[in-house]
Amino acid sequence: MDEVVNSSLKIVAGLPMYNEEETIGTVVTQVRDFVDHVICVDDGSSDSSARIAESCGAIVHRHRVNRGYGGALKTLFAKAREMEADCLVILDSDGQHEAADIPKLLEPILTDEADFVIGSRFIDGGGSEDMPAYRRLGIKVITAASNLSSDLDIQDTQSGFRAFSKVAIERLRFDSEGMELSLEMLEDAHEKDLKITEIPTMIRYDVPKGSNFTALSHGFTVLAWAMISLSQKKPLLVLGLPGFGLFAAGAAMALNAVNGISDSVDALVGPGLTAIWIGVLGLAMMATGLVLQSARNFIRHLLIKEFGLA
Ligand SMILES: Nc1nc2c(ncn2[C@@H]2O[C@H](COP(=O)(O)OP(=O)(O)OP(=O)(O)O)[C@@H](O)[C@H]2O)c(=O)[nH]1
Ligand SMILES: [Mg+2]
Structure with missing residues (x-):
């Protein structure tokens, strides 16, 4: 484990994983340098993701059928509670996030400045060079609707690179099974007065699977959730x-x-x-x-x- 991270605390990394056999081995190996345990939730993959993750040293929990990103995160939080983790850092299994940024994300939690840290590509120092324009636009629209609904001021509501304190691990509860969980989690944290902050990170789009058109349907689902939430609240x-x-x-x-x-x-x-x-x-x-x-x-x-x- 890297010296930057406080070694007296139990730091757990959680990777939601769905058919990521090309990248998961590298991601698990890199992440292990910065945390005590890596948990992968294999979300009903039909490829060798689970076997590769296990052989690279991750604890793998399997969903028998695909439940979606939110379903995978619910399992990750349950496992982190079972393990009595002090910090949980979530990142994607497709290699879009830099494992070396993990200490940066954990820092505000270790210094008690935040309970929920988002690795943001839209604040000074962050970025995502090859991000398709339609993705950027979609995220901006979702983020505007979400901020209006929750009265938060978050620049990157769609980043999957997030870290949580023990308080957040214990108190956060969510229901969504899909990508809309990204917003539900923010609203729940805000309602429970958890401190949320953003840290600049780079998010890569030149990874093997890259961005695809499922992203478009995910985007509409998340936007619909944001609009429904907005109409309920305002x-x-x-x-x-x-x-x-x-x-x-x-x-x-x-x-x-x-x-x-x-x-x-x-x-x-x-x-x-x-x-x-x-x-x-x-x-x-x-x-x-x-x-x-x-x-x-x-x-x-x-x-x-x-x-x-x-
Ligand atoms: N798409 C998808 N991803 C899942 C699912 N379950 C777990 N995941 C994992 O969740 C993470 C994020 O999914 P991505 O499809 O990369 O979502 P994204 O990064 O917002 O979108 P892209 O820009 O297209 O990469 C990845 O590590 C997936 O392996 C699922 O049912 N569907
Ligand atoms: Mg991705």
Whole structure:
């Protein structure tokens, strides 16, 4: 184990792994220099990933069927709790992250400055040279929606390079089985007042499997999760604001149609009906936003005042 990392603590690395036989051997070997134990969760791989990881010194836990990235991380956290790990660092098995960055990620945890550290490619000193433009755009959109929903200010919500303190390992709970777990975990940490920080890291895209079009479907799933979360947390913003915009547009169209009434009454029917439809849709959205916001406030009030839950 590398001297940079505090040797009196049990540091565990967790690798979610799905058909990564080309890279897993190198990743496990490199990561072992910086931690006490490496756990790989083989997520129903059909190749030799599990055998290679084991022969390189990792503890391998197998899922009989593929559960997805979130499922693999849930197992990793359960194993870290069982092992009574003091720190858990998660990184991908495809070689995109630099094992040598592990001490940098652990430092804020060891100095008690953070419970949850993200290896970020979008802050000063971090980067990802060969990252496809569509991936960069997708991550920016997901990150904007997620920050709006959670009131956090995280630059890289999609990095799979993350480190957790003992408190975080014990307190974090999540439910998602897919890539959307990346956001659920952030929201859970924020709600539990865990300290989150970002550390600059490089993320490589010139790895054997590279980025593929599954990334696109993963991206849409994560974005959908972020939008649903946003509409649950800020219904007035998601429904009320566009609703007000539609209502105002409907009112403007109605005024315009009424101004032209002297030309011909028949000419009023088409634009008039359109204006009414748009206005009513806007009103319905505003009302739904208001009702959801009130219900949310009421439930929060109940939880805090009656049951003492924050
Ligand atoms: N795609 C995928 N990855 C999984 C799954 N289970 C575990 N993993 C592992 O999770 C890590 C991240 O998956 P990637 O597909 O590389 O996701 P990504 O890095 O966000 O996307 P890319 O830019 O395409 O590499 C890898 O180490 C995978 O081996 C699964 O069901 N699907
Ligand atoms: Mg990857």
